[in-house]
Amino acid sequence: MDLKAFRIKAGRNKKKYTTFLKGLHSRKVKQLNAKAKKLNDIAFKKIDCLACGNCCKTMTPTWQPADIKRVASHLKMTVQQFKDKWLYKDESGDWLNTKTPCQFLQKDNKCSIYEIRPKDCSGFPHIHHTDFLVGREINIPNMTSCPITYEVVERMYKLVVEKDQSALDSK
Ligand code: SF4
Ligand code: SF4
Secondary structure, X not given: OOHHHHHHHHHHHHHXXXXXXXXXXXXXXXXXXXXXXXXXXXXXXXXOHHHOOHHHHHOOOEEOHHHHHHHHHHOOOOHHHHHHHHEEEOOXXXXXEOOOOOOOEOOOOOEOOHHHOOHHHXXXXXXXXXXXXXXXXXXXXHOOOOHHHHHHHHHHHHHHOOOOHHHHOOO
């Protein structure tokens, strides 16, 4: 995947799609969440995360206590050792990675702890299980980092604003 070209395209359309998402509640779209789920499925089929890896390269997951305990145990470390080595607590109390790319990202964009990765990672970009209107808050920043989020927002714009049903085609 050409991430540089993606960043240019996403940056160019950021304002248009941010305005669209912020005003989406007033459009009263029928079955919005079902449409978002369908678009999410299409985007996941179209975009290969292993050819991207941009979330693991540029963002940090939020580590829940259960995630830390599970992964630390897998690595035969104590929770404290794990935190000391890789995490910090931000001002809202969330445990985040100290550095990017993530310490578990491999050269082939695979995750070395894939089966036991944090819940935040396995659910990312959180479109399929979040109310789309509520999820706007994270989709707005994510759409310029995550090609799947961008694809969903772009298709939603096409569907809702341009009334173009081809946005639901899996092409
Ligand atoms: S734990 Fe794995 S999936 Fe999560 S950010 Fe790190 S490399 Fe990516
Ligand atoms: S979830 Fe988004 S940012 Fe992460 S690898 Fe897949 S397309 Fe890229």
